[in-house]
Amino acid sequence: MIEIKISLVKNVLEANERIAAQNRQFFADKGVMAINMMSAPGAGKTTLIEDTIRSLKNELNIAVIEGDIQSTYDAEAISATGAQVVQINTGGACHLDANMINETLSQFDLNLVDLLIIENVGNLVCPAEFNLGEYCKVMLLSISEGDDKPLKYPVMFHEASVLLINKIDLLPYVDCSIEKIRQESLKINPDLTIFEISCKTRQGLNDWHDWLKALLLK
Amino acid sequence: MIEIKISLVKNVLEANERIAAQNRQFFADKGVMAINMMSAPGAGKTTLIEDTIRSLKNELNIAVIEGDIQSTYDAEAISATGAQVVQINTGGACHLDANMINETLSQFDLNLVDLLIIENVGNLVCPAEFNLGEYCKVMLLSISEGDDKPLKYPVMFHEASVLLINKIDLLPYVDCSIEKIRQESLKINPDLTIFEISCKTRQGLNDWHDWLKALLLK
Numbered sequence: 273m274i275e276i277k278i279s280l281v282k283n284v285l286e287a288n289e290r291i292a293a294q295n296r297q298f299f300a301d302k303g304v305m306a307i308n309m310m311s312a313p314g315a316g317k318t319t320l321i322e323d324t325i326r327s328l329k330n331e332l333n334i335a336v337i338e339g340d341i342q343s344t345y346d347a348e349a350i351s352a353t354g355a356q357v358v359q360i361n362t363g364g365a366c367h368l369d370a371n372m373i374n375e376t377l378s379q380f381d382l383n384l385v386d387l388l389i390i391e392n393v394g395n396l397v398c399p400a401e402f403n404l405g406e407y408c409k410v411m412l413l414s415i416s417e418g419d420d421k422p423l424k425y426p427v428m429f430h431e432a433s434v435l436l437i438n439k440i441d442l443l444p445y446v447d448c449s450i451e452k453i454r455q456e457s458l459k460i461n462p463d464l465t466i467f468e469i470s471c472k473t474r475q476g477l478n479d480w481h482d483w484l485k486a487l488l489l490k
Numbered sequence: 491m492i493e494i495k496i497s498l499v500k501n502v503l504e505a506n507e508r509i510a511a512q513n514r515q516f517f518a519d520k521g522v523m524a525i526n527m528m529s530a531p532g533a534g535k536t537t538l539i540e541d542t543i544r545s546l547k548n549e550l551n552i553a554v555i556e557g558d559i560q561s562t563y564d565a566e567a568i569s570a571t572g573a574q575v576v577q578i579n580t581g582g583a584c585h586l587d588a589n590m591i592n593e594t595l596s597q598f599d600l601n602l603v604d605l606l607i608i609e610n611v612g613n614l615v616c617p618a619e620f621n622l623g624e625y626c627k628v629m630l631l632s633i634s635e636g637d638d639k640p641l642k643y644p645v646m647f648h649e650a651s652v653l654l655i656n657k658i659d660l661l662p663y664v665d666c667s668i669e670k671i672r673q674e675s676l677k678i679n680p681d682l683t684i685f686e687i688s689c690k691t692r693q694g695l696n697d698w699h700d701w702l703k704a705l706l707l708k
Contacts, residue, residue, distance in 0.1 A: 312530050312531040312532060312612070312614075312635075313530040313614045313635055313639060313642070313643060314530060314632070314634065314635025314636045314639060315635075340642055341615065341642065341643060341644075341645075342642070342644065343641050343642050345638055345641055345642065346642075364645070366584065366613070366615035366616050393615070394530070394614065394642070394643075395584070395613060395614070395615055395616075396530075396531045396612065396613070397559065397584035397611070397613055397616075398584050398613075398615075398616070414532070414634060416532065416632060416634035416657065416660065417530075417531055417532025417533075418532045420563055421531060421532060423561050423563055424531070424558055424559065424560070424561050424563060424564075424612070425531060425559060425612075426559075426560065427559075427582070439634065441663070442634065442660065442663055442664070445659070445660055445663055446660070
C-alpha cells in the first residue's frame with residue numbers, strides 16, 4: 273500500500289513537471305513572464321496584485337490566473353482593475369498544478385501581455401511542491417503570522433526567489449521581528465530577494481515595482 | 491490513472507476513519523476529551539494553547555499533541571508550561587492523520603489527563619478532511635487574515651464545532667468585519683459556536699475557558 277502510494281506521488285509529480293515544461297515553453301514563445309505567487313491564507317496576495325496592476329497600468333500589461341478552492345471573489349476583485357483574469361476553482365484541491373494552468377491558457381489573449389501573475393491557493397505547504405511553468409516563485413508573509421514561519425514551513429522559503437514581508441504597517445501591534453524573518457529565511461535560501469511592504473502605507477512598493485520591471489528586461 | 495488515484499484517496503480516507511474510530515474509543519476508555527485545533531499558519535494556535543494551559547492549570551489537566559511539518563519549536567513552548575506534550579513531525583505532509591495520532595498515544599500518561607489538545611499543521615485546507623478521533627474540531631481565524639475566509643475555505647468552517655475569531659486587538663488596524671465573518675460562517679454552519687478572543691488583551695478568554703470546562707462535564 274505504501275509502495276503504491278509513493279509510486280503514485282512520484283508519477284503525479286513527474287507528470288506535473290512534463291506539463292510545467294510545456295507551459296514554460298508556451299510562455300517563452302509568447303514573450304510572457306509568469307510568476308507564481310504563494311502564501312498562507314490572508315497574507316494579502318489579492319490586494320497586492322490589484323495594487324500592482326493599478327500602479328503599473330501605464331507600464332506593464334498584466335494578466336492574472338486566480339487559484340481558489342471555490343468562489344470567484346478574488347477574480348472579481350482583479351477584474352475590476354480592467355486586467356484579463358481567469359479563475360481556476362480547484363474543487364477542494366489545496367494547490368494549483370501545471371495541468372490546471374495549461375487548461376486556462378487558451379482562455380487568454382497573451383499576445384499583448386507582459387506579465388502573468390498566477391495567484392496560488394492560500395496555503396504555506398502544498399503549492400511549493402508543484403511547478404506551474406513559472407519563471408519564478410514569489411511568496412508573501414504577513415508579519416501578523418509571526419517570525420517563526422521560515423523555521424516551520426521551510427520548503428516554500430527554499431523554493432521562492434522573492435519574499436515579500438507584507439503588512440509591515442502592523443509592526444507596532446504584533447510580536448514579530450522582521451530581522452528574525454530575514455535571518456531565518458536567508459539561512460534556508462541565501463539567494464532570496466526580500467522586500468518589506470505595506471499596501472496600506474505604500475512602503476516598499478516602489479522597490480517591488482522596480483524588481484518586476486527589471487524582471488521583464490530579462 | 492484517474493480511477494486508481496480516486497480509489498486510492500478513498501482507501502486512504504476509509505483507513506483513516508477506521509483508525510480514528512480506534513482513537514475515539516481509546517479516548518473514551520481513558521476519559522479524555524480530545525479536540526483537534528486547526529487554522530491557517532500564524533493564526534495563534536500555539537499561543538492560545540499555552541495561555542489556556544496556564545489559565546486553567548488549577549482546574550484541568552491538559553496534554554498536547556503538536557503537529558508540525560518539521561521543527562520542535564512549538565512543542566518546546568508548550569513544554570515550558572509543564573504540560574505533557576508529544577511532537578509529531580509530518581515530514582512534509584500538510585495535515586495530521588489518525589494513524590499519526592495513534593502512534594503517539596503510548597507516549598502519554600493519559601490517566602490523569604482531562605483534555606487533550608491536538609494542534610494540527612497550520613493549513614486552512616487539508617486538515618479538515620482527516621478525522622483524528624477527536625470529540626470535536628476547533629478552528630482559529632485571525633482577523634488579520636480578512637473576513638472573506640469563510641467564503642474561500644468553507645470546508646473547515648463546515649467541519650468545526652467552534653470558531654475562535656482571534657487577535658481582535660488588531661481590529662482598529664486591519665480591514666475586517668467581524669460581523670461578516672459571523673454571518674458567512676453561520677451560513678455554512680448554523681451550529682457553529684463563535685468566540686471573539688485576544689490573548690493580548692485577554693478579551694473573550696473567559697468564555698472560551700467556560701466552554702472547555704463545560705465540555706468536560708459531557
